[in-house]
Amino acid sequence: MTAPRACILVVEDNPLNLKLAKTLLELDGYEVVSASDADEALAKLEERVPQLVLLDIQLPGMDGVELTRKLRGDPRFASLTIVATTAYAMKGDDERFLAEGFDGYIPKPIEQGTFGREVEKYLGRSRAAPQPENPP
Numbered sequence: 001m002t003a004p005r006a007c008i009l010v011v012e013d014n015p016l017n018l019k020l021a022k023t024l025l026e027l028d029g030y031e032v033v034s035a036s037d038a039d040e041a042l043a044k045l046e047e048r049v050p051q052l053v054l055l056d057i058q059l060p061g062m063d064g065v066e067l068t069r070k071l072r073g074d075p076r077f078a079s080l081t082i083v084a085t086t087a088y089a090m091k092g093d094d095e096r097f098l099a100e101g102f103d104g105y106i107p108k109p110i111e112q113g114t115f116g117r118e119v120e121k122y123l124g125r126s127r128a129a130p131q132p133e134n135p136p
């Protein structure tokens with residue numbers, strides 16, 4: 001029996017960014033669920049709670065900040081690990097994203113050399129890590 005793979009929800013409206021993130025994450029062995037806007041993300045979260053959400057800030061309609069606010073107000077998602085992905089990260093943004101309810105952020109464009117480690121770092125912090133089915 002292999003350990004259950006961590007599930008990651010990627011919310012991204014740019015098809016190329018989504019494809020790159022999905023490809024890299026799948027190569028690292030993660031199960032990837034994707035959504036192209038906040039409403040689709042909410043629908044996917046109703047079906048299944050992932051170990052990590054990579055959430056684009058700039059989305060059509062409800063943006064990533066608004067979606068995170070909404071999720072944090074729901075007890076089911078209060079401790080979900082949510083990481084912002086944005087091309088507009090600037091010095092001091094760490095604090096801003098943390099204050100908005102994110103666990104951190106990963107700047108875009110995605111750096112293929114460091115993306116996997118960044119994701120691993122946030123998964124390690126996950127408060128929703130899957131429990132082994134047969135504890136030792």
Ligand code: MN
Pocket residue numbers: 012013014056057058059
């Ligand atoms: Mn976007």
